[in-house]
Amino acid sequence: MDKAVEAPEPAQDGDCCGCGHDRAPDAGEARAPAGHTRWTVEGMDCASCAATIERALAGLPGVSDIRVSVANGTMALALDETLTDDATVGKTVSALGYRATRLGETERAVETGEGGEAGRRWWRMPKARHALFGGMLVAAAFAADTLLPELGRWAFLVAILVVAWPVARRAVTAARLGSPFTIEMLMTVAVIGAVVIGETAEAAVVVFLFAVGEVLEGLAAAKARSGLKALGALIPRTALVEEDGGLREVAAADLRIGQTVAVRAGERVPADGTVLDGLSNVDEAAITGESVPVTKEPGARAFAGSVNHEASLRVRVDRAPEDTTIARIVTLVEEAQEAKAPTERFIDSFSRYYMPAVVAAALLVAVLPPLLGYGGWQDWAYRGLALLLIGCPCALVISVPAAIASGLSSAARHGMLVKGGAVMEMLAKAETVAFDKTGTLTRGEPAVTDIVARDGDGARVLALAAALEAESSHPLAKAICERADAEEAPRPVAEAVRTVAGKGVAGRVGGRDVFVGAPRFALEAGEMDEALRETARTLEADGKTVAIVMEAGVAQGVIGLRDEPRADAADGIAALGRAGIDAVMLTGDNARTAQAIAGELGLKARAEMLPEAKVEAVRELAAGRTVVMVGDGVNDAPALASASVGIAMGSGTDVAMEAADAGLMRSAVLDVARLIGLACTTMRTIRQNVAIALGLKAVFLVTTVIGATGLWVAVLADTGATVLVTLNAMRLLMALKPATARRRQDAMPPEGAPEPA
Template sequence: MTAPLDQARTRQTRFKIGGMDCASCAVKIDTAVRRLDGVADVSVSVTGASMTVSHGGPLNDDKVLRQVARLGYGIVKAEAGNSKRSSLATPKPGADDHADHDHEGQDHAGHDHRGGQAAGSSRPHSGAESGQAWWRARRAALTLTCAAALLAAYGIGHLFPAAERWVFLAALLVGLVPIARRALMATLAGTPFTIEMLMTIAAVGAVMINATKEAAAVVVLFLIGELLEGVAAGRARASIQGLADLVPKTALVERAGGTSEIPADRLAVGDIIVVRPGDRIPADGEIVEGSSDIVEAPVTGESTPKRKGVAETVFAGTINSDGVLKVRVTAVASDNTIAKVVRLVEEAQEAKAPTERFIDRFSRVYTPGVLVVGALVALLPPLVAGGDWNEWIYKGLAILLIGCPCALVISTPAAIAAGLATGARRGLLMKGGAVLEGFRRITAVAFDKTGTLTAGKPVVTDIVAYGRDKRGVLALAAALEQGSSHPLATAILDKAKADKAPVLAAKAISGKGVEGSVGGITVFLGSGQAAGERADMTQAQRLAVDSLTGQGRTVSVLVADGVVAGLIAMRDEPRPDAAAGIAALKAEGIRAVMLTGDNRRTAQAIATSLGIEARAELLPQDKQRIVGELQREGLTVAKVGDGINDAPALAAADIGIAMGGGTDVALETADAAILHGRVMDVARMVRLSRAVMANIGQNITVALGLKAVFLVTTILGITGLWPAILADTGATVLVTANAMRLLRWRG
C-alpha cells in the first residue's frame, strides 16, 4: 500500500537506473516500487535515468534495489550529494505525474541507456555502459544471438527435416525465455498486461498449434523492432543530455597570483576564471576584466554573437570569440544555467499532458480488451460455427500481437519528450507536457512592457543642438553625469563614447537635475520646467520638447552659461524583434495586449510602433483583473512578464511565461520561460506546441490505422503472425521515428 504523503516529515532517496527507454519503463518501475512498505511517493525520470522515492520513515534500500532489478533494470543508489531534487518544474495543480498506463509494461528488451548499466542486475534489459555504442548493449547481443539461432535452425532443419520442430523450438526459447521472465516479474510487481505477456501467450500458443517456426521468427522480429525503437528513442535523451556536454570539463582559475587548471565541477562561487579566445565558458559568472563577442547559441539558440564587457553576465557553455576574459563565478557546476535547463526538462517530462493521460487511461482498458477479443476470435467460430480450431486459434494469436499497445502508448510521450528537448535547446522552456499542449489553445497574449516588450533600460533616441553641434551637447551632458548610476545618466554615458570634458565641482540638485562647471562653463541638465527657471526657452524649443514628450520620450534640457544648448531625448525602446513577434502572433490568429504601469502617453507611443493595443497606468492587481476579463470573454490567455511584479497576473493566466527577469526567475517562476529575451519566442512556443500536437495526431493515426488494417486482413485469413508482429513493432518504430523529427524543428 502507498503510504499517505506527509510533506512535513517526508524524506527523499534518489536512485540511478539503467535500461529505461520510454514512459512504459517508468510506469513499470513506479508501480513496482509503490507497492513497497514505507514508500509514500515515486517519481521516475526517463531522460534523467533516475528515480526519487519519497518516504516518511527509514527506507529499506535493498528492497528497492531488488524490486527494480527483478524487472530487468540496473539500479544503484545515487550519491548523497546528488540527491537534491530540483523544484524548478512544479506543474500547476491537477497535473497527473503518475497516471497508470499499460504499454507500460514494455521493457524494450534491454535498453541502452546513457545512465549506463547500473549495479544490481545482469538481465538482458540492462543497457550498455555509459557512452557505449548501442550495438554493444546486452539487448543487441540478445537480438543477434536469437537471430543467429533462428538462422541455424533453418540450416539444421533443411539438413535434418526430422529435427526441424525441435531446433526451431530451441531457437524460440533463446529469445522467449528472457521475455517470459520479464512478463512474470512485471505481473508479480503489479503490471500484468504488458507486451511481454502478450508475446509470451502468442508464442506458446503458436507452439501448441505446431507453428513453432513462425513463432521463432516472430520473437526475432519483436526483438529487432525493440532494438530499432530504442535507437530512435535514445535520440531524444541524447538531445537534452548533450547540453551538459557543452560545459567544458576543466577551467583556468586564478589563485595565489597565478593560474591553474582544475575540474570545472570544483569551481566555487567567487573564483576568478580566465577564458581564452575560442574557449567555452566553464561556469555562469560576471565579467570582471576584458570584453569579447560571446556566442550564446548553445544556451539561447541566438546565433548572432553578443558583445559583452565588465559587469555583464555570461553563461556556462557559451563561447568566448575573440578576447581574453576574467570572469567571477556566480554559480557552482550543479546550479549553472545548463544544469538547470537539463533538470527542468527531465522533470518536465514527468508531468503528463492531457492527451498522454487520456491515452494512458485508454490503454488500461485497451490491453485487457485485446486479450478478450483474441480469445473470442479463437473460440467462438469453432464453438458456434464449427470452424477449424487451429485456423482460428492462429488468428486469435495474431490478434494478440496486432493489439499490442506499444505504438499507441508511446505515440504521445515520444513526441512530448522530443518537443520539450528541442524547445529547451532553443531557449524555450516549458514545465511539462500539459504546458506544451496548452500553448496550442492560446488565443490572447498579455505582455508586460518594461523588460518584456522593451529592453528594460532607456537609450538616447534624439539629440537636438542649439548653437553647438550634437557631439558637443552630448559631451557636456556626459561630463555632468560621470559617476551617476541613474538609468537616464547611464543612457547618456553609454551614448557618449568619446570627447568627455572633465567635470569640475559638479553637484546634484534633488528633483530638478544636475549642474556643475565643465571647462569653465556653468552647465545644467534637467527637466524642461527646471531648465526654464535658468534660461529663456523659445517657443520652438518648447514645441520640440512637447513633440518628443508626446512620443513617449523623456527629455532633458541642457543649459550652458544661461542659454539653452540642446535637448536629449531618451526612451526604453522596444526589443529589436518586438514588432515582428507581435505580427507573428497576429498571423497565428492570436490577440496581443500590452499591460503597463507606465503613463498613457508613453504606453500609447510604444503600442503604436508595435501595432498592439495598450492598457496603461496599471497596478499589479489591475493586470490580474484584465487577465480575468479577457478570460471571461472566452479567450485562453498567456501572460508574459518578468516573473516578479507580474506575479499575480502570471498566476491568473492560463499559461504564465517569464521573460527578462534574470535566469533564476525565468527558470523558477510561471509555467514556461523564455531564456533569451526574444518576443518572437512566444509565437515560436505556440508553433512548437501545434507541431507537437500534429505529430501526436499522426502517430495515433499510424498506430491505430495499421492495427485496423491488419485486424481485418487477419480475420479474412490474408495475413498471419509475421505481419502481425510487424504491424506492432513496425508501427512502434515508425511512431518513434516520426516523433524524433521534432528534434529537427527550427520554429
C-alpha cells in the same frame, strides 16, 4: 511601474502494453520532493516499462510516491530504508530486465555519452547481442529444417526456448509483482500457443522479430533522449583554478564559490561567474540561444558551458556547480519531461482498460467462431494469438510522451524553457498574448533618441549635457553619457556640479552656468525659443522624456530619451497577428508613453496599471479564452501566475521566472511566436502519432481476423508503429521551422526573419 530588474537569472529549478481548463499544472507536480531517492534506469524503451516498474516497486514495503520517466531514463521514489534497502529496489528492477543505479545527492541523471546506454555502440548492448544470437539460431533452425526435416521442429524449439526465455522470465516476474498485462506476457502466451498448434517455425520468427523490435525501440528511445544528453554534455568536467600563483586542474564539480578559474581560448567556461580580467568573444548559443558570440570583458557575466573563442579570461565563480545556469536548465527540462500532459494522462488511463479488453477480444476470436461452427479450432486459435499481438498499445501510449519530450528538448536548445507537457498543450491553444512593456517589449533602460540644437550643433549640446551627467547614477544620465561615448563627443570638464532636487542638474562648464532638466523647470533657469518649445512638445507627445540643455540662461537644445522597443518586438507582434492571436500591452507607465509604444508596435495598450490591476486585466481577458502573459519584473509575477500560461523574459527577475510556466533565455519577443509555433507543431505531431498507431492497428486487426495476416506480421505491425511514432516525434529535435498547427502556420517568423539582438 513595470521596471525591469537587472540580474538575468534563468529558471530554477507507462503503460503501453498493459495497462477544458483554466491553467496549466505547475511543473512542480512532477518534481521529486526532498527526501526522495533518484535513480538512473537502463533498458526502458516505452511507457510500458515505466508502468511495470512502478507496479513492481509499489508492492515493496516502505516504497511510495514512485515517479518513473522514460524520457529521462530515471526514477524517483520515497524510500524507508528501515523496511526496504537500496539493494532490494535494485534487485526488483533487475528482475524485470532493467538496470537501476542510485544517484548521489549532487549527481546528474543526464548521460554525457561516456557511459551507460549512451556510450555503447548498438551492437554491444545486451538486447542487440541477444537479437543477433537469436537470429543466428533461427537461421540455423531453418537450415536444419531444410536439410534434416525430422530435426527441424526440435531446432525451432531450441531457438524459441533460447530467444524467448528472457522474455518469458520478465513476463512471469512482472505478473508476480502486479503487472500481468504486459507485452512480454502477450508474447509468451502467443509463442506457447503457436507451439501447441504446431506453428513452431512461425513462433521462432515471432520471437526473433520481437527481439529485433526491442532493439529498434531502444535505439529510438535513446535518440529521443539525445537533446537532453547534449545539454548535459555541455557541462565541463575539469577546470583550471588559480592557487598560490599557479594553475591547478580540478574537477568542475568540486569548484567553490569565490574561486578564480582560468578559461583559455577554445575551452568551455566551467562555472557561472563574473569576468575579472580579459576580453574575448564567448559563444552562449547552447545556454541562451543567442547565435552571435557575446563580448565578455571585466564585470560581465559568464555562463558554464559557454565556449570562449579568442583570448584567455579569468572568471570568479559565484554559483555552485549544481546551481549553474546550464545545470538548472537541464534540471528544468528533466522535470518538465517527467510532468505528464493532459493528453498523455488520458492515453495512460485509457490503456489500462484497453489491454484487458484486447485479451478478452482475442479469447472470443479464438473460441466463439469454432463454437458457432465457422471454422476449425486451430485456425481461430491462431488468429486469436495474432490479435493479442496486434492489440498491444505500445505505439499509442508512446506517441504522446515521445513528442512532448522532443518538443521540450528542442525548445531548450533554442533558449526556450518550458515547464512540462501541460504547458505545451496550453500554449498551442493560445488566443491572446498580454505583454508587459518595460523590459519585455522594450529594452528596460532609456536611450537617447533625438538631439535638437538651437544652432544645429547637436554634438555640443550632447557634450554639455554629458559633462554634467557624468557623475550621476540616474538612468537618464547614464543614457546621455553612453550616447556621448558612442559618438565620441568631446567631454568638457564640469565644475560645481550639483543636483537640483526634483528638477535637474546644474554646474559650470567653461566658466558658464549650465543646467539640464525637464522643460517646465528649464524656463525657471532662462529663456527658450518657440522652435525648441515646439520640439519639446512633439517629443513628449511621442511618449519620450525631454531634457533641456541651458547655457548662460539660454536653451541650447533639446534631448529626447525613451525606453525603446526591442529590435524584434514589431516582428514578434506581427507574427502573432498573422497567426490570428491577439496582442495587448499591460503597463504601469503613463498613458502617453504606452500609446506611443503600442502604436509603433501595432498592438492595444492598457496603461497606468498597478500589479493587482494587471491580474484583473488578465482574468478579464481569460474569460472564455486562453491567455498567455509575458513579463519580466517582480510586479509581473502575480499576472504571470494568473494567466493560462506565464512566460518570463530571461532578462527578468527570479521571482518572475519562478512564477512563470516558461522562460525565454535570450529575451526575444519573436521567441514568443516561435514557442507557440513549436507547441502547435508538437500537438500536431501527437495527433499524427495517434493516427499512425490507431490506423495501423485497425488495418491489421481486420486482416488478422479475416486470416490475411499472421503472427509475424502482427509483431511487425506493433514494433513498426512504435518505431514510426518515435521517429516522427524526433523530427521536433530539428531546428525550429515555420510549420505549426491550425491557424498557426504564420506564427513562426519566416526563414529570413532577423534574429533578436
